[in-house]
Amino acid sequence: MENQALLEMEKNACKVRMYTIEGVFNAKSGHPGGSLSAADIITYLYFKEMKVDAAHPDDPNRDRFVLSKGHCCPSLYGALALKGYFSGEEIKSLRHIGAMLQGHPDMKHTPGIDMSSGSLGQGVSAACGMALAGKYDKADYRVYAMLGDGECEEGQVWEAAMFAAHNKLDNLCLIVDFNGLQIDGSVNDVAGLEPLDKKFEGFGFEVLKIDGHNFDEIEAAFNKAKTVKGKPTVIIAKTIKGKGVSYMENQVGWHGKAPNAEEYKVAMDELNAKLKALEA
Amino acid sequence: MAETKKIATRESFGLALCELAKEHPEIVVLDADLAAATKTDIFKKAYPDRFFDCGISEGNMIGVAAGLASCGKVPFAASFAMFATGRAYEQIRNSVGYPHLNVKIAGSHAGISVGEDGATHQCCEDLALMRTIPGMVVLNPADHYEMTEAVKAAYAYNGPVYIRLGRLAIETFNDPDNYHFEIGKGITLKEGNDVTVIATGLVVNEALKAVNALEAKGINARLINMHTIKPLDKDIIIKAAQETGKIITIEEHNVIGGLGEAVSSVTAEYCPVTVKKIGIDDTFGHSGPALGLLAEFGLDADGLEKRIESFMKN
Numbered sequence: 001m002e003n004q005a006l007l008e009m010e011k012n013a014c015k016v017r018m019y020t021i022e023g024v025f026n027a028k029s030g031h032p033g034g035s036l037s038a039a040d041i042i043t044y045l046y047f048k049e050m051k052v053d054a055a056h057p058d059d060p061n062r063d064r065f066v067l068s069k070g071h072c073c074p075s076l077y078g079a080l081a082l083k084g085y086f087s088g089e090e091i092k093s094l095r096h097i098g099a100m101l102q103g104h105p106d107m108k109h110t111p112g113i114d115m116s117s118g119s120l121g122q123g124v125s126a127a128c129g130m131a132l133a134g135k136y137d138k139a140d141y142r143v144y145a146m147l148g149d150g151e152c153e154e155g156q157v158w159e160a161a162m163f164a165a166h167n168k169l170d171n172l173c174l175i176v177d178f179n180g181l182q183i184d185g186s187v188n189d190v191a192g193l194e195p196l197d198k199k200f201e202g203f204g205f206e207v208l209k210i211d212g213h214n215f216d217e218i219e220a221a222f223n224k225a226k227t228v229k230g231k232p233t234v235i236i237a238k239t240i241k242g243k244g245v246s247y248m249e250n251q252v253g254w255h256g257k258a259p260n261a262e263e264y265k266v267a268m269d270e271l272n273a274k275l276k277a278l279e280a
Numbered sequence: 281m282a283e284t285k286k287i288a289t290r291e292s293f294g295l296a297l298c299e300l301a302k303e304h305p306e307i308v309v310l311d312a313d314l315a316a317a318t319k320t321d322i323f324k325k326a327y328p329d330r331f332f333d334c335g336i337s338e339g340n341m342i343g344v345a346a347g348l349a350s351c352g353k354v355p356f357a358a359s360f361a362m363f364a365t366g367r368a369y370e371q372i373r374n375s376v377g378y379p380h381l382n383v384k385i386a387g388s389h390a391g392i393s394v395g396e397d398g399a400t401h402q403c404c405e406d407l408a409l410m411r412t413i414p415g416m417v418v419l420n421p422a423d424h425y426e427m428t429e430a431v432k433a434a435y436a437y438n439g440p441v442y443i444r445l446g447r448l449a450i451e452t453f454n455d456p457d458n459y460h461f462e463i464g465k466g467i468t469l470k471e472g473n474d475v476t477v478i479a480t481g482l483v484v485n486e487a488l489k490a491v492n493a494l495e496a497k498g499i500n501a502r503l504i505n506m507h508t509i510k511p512l513d514k515d516i517i518i519k520a521a522q523e524t525g526k527i528i529t530i531e532e533h534n535v536i537g538g539l540g541e542a543v544s545s546v547t548a549e550y551c552p553v554t555v556k557k558i559g560i561d562d563t564f565g566h567s568g569p570a571l572g573l574l575a576e577f578g579l580d581a582d583g584l585e586k587r588i589e590s591f592m593k594n
Contacts (some may be wrong), residue, residue, distance in 0.1 A: 060352065107350070107379050115350060116379040122371055125340045129347020129355075132332065136308070136353070156371070159340035167332070 001215050005048075007278060009215050012082060013043040014275045017244045018268065019078030019091050025264040027095035030103065033254040034148060035075040037179040037212070037239035042067075044218045045144060046079040054084040057111040063141050064114040064130045068123025069148035069177060070104040071256070076113075077101050085112035121154030123147065124174065128163050131172040131232075142226070146175045150182030153191050158203065164232040165204025173225045174205075174234040177212065179241035181252045197236055205234045212237025246270060285424075285452050289482070290388045290445040292424040294319030296431035297356060298326045304435065305330075310345055310357040312338045318358040318388040318445065338363045342371035342385070349381040354435060360394075361387030361444060362403035369409050376440050377413040384434050385410075388445040391532035392560065392577060393482060395447070395570035402565035408537025410442040411510045417441040417463055418509040420539075422484035425454040426507055429461035437463060446482045448570045453485045466513040472502035475592060476520035479530040480506045480539045486574070487530050489581035490588060499592050501528075509539055514546050521551040528556045528588055532579055535559040556591050558584070 001009065016039045024030035046052065050063035067076050074094065081088040086100070093099035100109055104118025114130070117123045127145035134141050151157060164172050176196065184190045193199070197207045206228040210217040218237070225233035241255070242248025245267040259267055301307045301323065308330045315321040315333065324331040334341035338359050345355040358364065364387040365372065376383045387406050394402045410418045417437060421427040427445070434441040466478070470491055479487035484505045491501040502524055504516060521527060527547065529540040540557030547553050560577060574580045578587055 064350075066347075115347070116374070119370060119374040122339075122343050122375045125343020125371070126347035126350070126375055128340070129344035129349070130351050131347075132344065133348050133351035133353050136330075137351075156337075156339045156343065159335075159337035160343065163334060163337070163340055163344060166335075 001219050006215055009043060009047060011275060011278045012047050013040050014244070014271055014278060015082055016043050016075055016078035018271045019081060019088065020074040021245065021259065021264065021267045021271065023074040023077060023091040023094035024258045026092045028258050029095060030074055030258055031071040031256045032074070032259070033181065033241040033248060033251070034069060034072040034177065034179060036243045036245060036248065037241045038069070038072050038146060038177045039075040039244065040213050040215065041146065041175055041177065041218060041237055042075050042079050044215060044222070046083050048219065049222045050144065051141065054112065057085060061139060061141055064127070064143045066115045066123040066127040066143070066145040067105055067117055068145050069120065069151055070118030070123070073105045076105065080112040120148070120151045121156035124157050124160035127172060128160050128169060131164070131169040132167060134171050135167070135169065141171070143172050144175065145172070146177055148182070149176055149178040149180065149187050149193060149196070150190070152176065152193050152196065161200065161203040161205065168230050169232045170229050172232040173222070174232065176234060176236045177239055178236055179239045181241045181250070181255065183255050185252055200234045205232050208233065208235045210235060210237050212239035213243060244271060244274070286449040287424045287452065288446055288449045289421055289424065289427040290319045290447060292427035293386060293431060293443065293445050294322035296428045297323045300432060300435055301327055301330065304354065306352060307354050307356065307435065308332065308348060310334055310341050310355055312336055312341045312359040312363065314359055314388070317360070318386065320358045338368040339371045342368045343375050345383045346375040346379070346381050349383045354382055354384070356384040356386060358386040358388060360401060360403065361390035361406040362401055365406040365409045365442065366403060373413050377416055380415050380439050382438055382440070384441045384443065386443045386445055389447045390444045391446065391482065392565035392573045393446060393448040393532060393570040395573065396567050398567035399564040404532070404534045404560045404565065405537065406444060407509050407533050407539065411542065415439055416510065419463070419507060420444040420481040420509055421507050422481055422505055423450060423454050424452045425456045425459050426461060429459065430507065433461055433463050444481060448482065450482055451485055453488060461507070464508050464511040464513055466516040467505040467507065468502065468516070469505050470501070470503040472500040473524055474500045475526045475528060476502040476504060476524045477528045477530060477588065478504045478506050478517070478520070478539065478543055480509065481532055483530050483532050483579050486579060486581045486584055490584035493581070493585050494588060497589065499589065501588065506539060509542060512542050512546060514550065517543055517546045518550045521547050521553045526554050526556070528558060528591060530579070530584060531559040533559050534562055536562055558587055
């Protein structure tokens with residue numbers, strides 16, 4: 001990625017992380033760990049990859065994104081706010097009574113959300129349906145769906161994977177946010193998935209493995225995915241849970257917990273310092 | 281009256297889909313490896329490009345339907361009632377119900393009249409499962425003409441609909457020249473003042489025979505065909521409760537969670553009367569010929585006649 005573009009992308013990703021911390025802190029609940037691990041890829045999707053227009057969130061020809069790991073919506077909300085789908089002020093009332101922003105994505109009330117999600121495993125099937133509709137209509141939009149590594153324990157993911165390959169949904173690109181941790185501990189300890197790449201290959205996918213925090217690798221993978229014909233692509237992105245907030249990184253305890261006031265300040269100070277450095 | 285011909289409502293469903301699809305290119309059909317049984321194969325033959333077999337993966341099928349609906353298609357997703365509503369309940373609840381997507385779910389082989397396949401396939405809980413989902417319309421047509429009209433109405437309604445289909449070929453009793461289907465409006469098939477019988481689905485015709493036979497025995501029963509379980513026709517129930525006092529409900533479904541409890545909740549709130557619930561008494565079915573099972577469970581015309589008579593005498 002060209003230097004200036006990379007710098008802008010990193011600034012946006014940092015702002016998305018700040019929105020994430022802001023939202024979870026004010027909600028006094030939520031899932032910062034997986035939101036932060038997904039933040040770079042979600043930022044790239046909305047600021048480079050996808051053909052979307054915040055002024056026309058229902059454009060039938062837009063690209064679609066399904067956050068199958070719906071609990072990580074704080075980062076998605078951050079990206080949508082930054083893109084102008086709604087005011088950044090909304091983030092402060094995340095999870096509050098009467099708020100637009102629900103604890104898990106709600107397509108009925110939030111502009112920019114293409115599918116309600118949160119019950120793990122279901123988003124990939126919905127993305128398959130969207131991709132199938134695109135094929136049926138001979139439309140050229142693409143469909144992206146992000147799932148967690150732990151989420152791959154759900155059987156429905158593999159039902160959907162078989163469906164995607166069988167129907168040659170090359171307009172579908174899955175991203176596995178492989179941060180290695182789930183609620184009960186490390187994915188390896190709870191219900192090991194490896195070799196995940198071989199599993200997806202066996203299910204008929206083009207498999208790309210990248211560092212999910214390296215924008216050059218992210219860009220190369222998404223560009224490659226667009227050239228794959230006749231089968232769906234999965235990008236297995238190695239990520240760090242809690243990425244960007246020092247004390248949250250690789251800590252399973254930050255899967256579903258909000259920072260207290262002191263922790264919030266530390267996190268925001270770190271992210272502000274990072275943003276300042278990028279803007280300098 | 282209409283000519284008497286026997287046809288299973290699953291077949292009526294498949295035929296109705298084909299008719300409707302002629303004018304509506306956004307209709308697509310999904311199945312989970314049961315097209316020959318749910319009769320979506322009729323649609324598949326007519327519109328192979330608009331038919332998608334998801335294989336034996338009902339949960340995925342419902343999710344795919346949700347995605348298609350989000351892109352403007354009107355998917356009809358079919359499987360056996362047991363697997364469509366039981367296996368995929370949570371997918372229906374979260375991927376279809378919560379976002380109120382325009383997905384139509386068809387559950388075939390409902391009730392004990394599945395027959396020989398036995399309890400694992402005899403779903404007597406589907407109406408209960410589907411009516412608890414906010415915004416879900418639940419339809420249980422009683423014969424060929426009613427199914428034909430119900431499919432059209434399901435299409436016309438913008439939101440999730442569950443339609444119950446039967447396996448058994450049954451007599452057609454509605455008169456197509458004088459038939460009007462409206463979601464949420466029960467149909468009075470026979471007037472009467474001693475008691476009101478409210479039946480749904482495949483057993484409506486059996487109930488009709490039973491109440492006609494009871495007329496000769498001096499029991500003047502009203503019969504209502506409640507083809508829509510949700511939204512339920514409160515007005516027709518309240519009126520019946522006020523005018524006939526007692527109510528008997530008849531369904532090929534567990535008495536827990538189905539028509540009987542839905543009717544009871546209306547009477548309890550607006551006009552308390554005795555509601556006798558006839559259905560499957562919180563038990564599983566078993567293998568056997570469909571007609572034999574309906575007789576064994578007291579849901580054929582003879583059985584219903586005896587049970588209504590017995591209730592009226594006590």
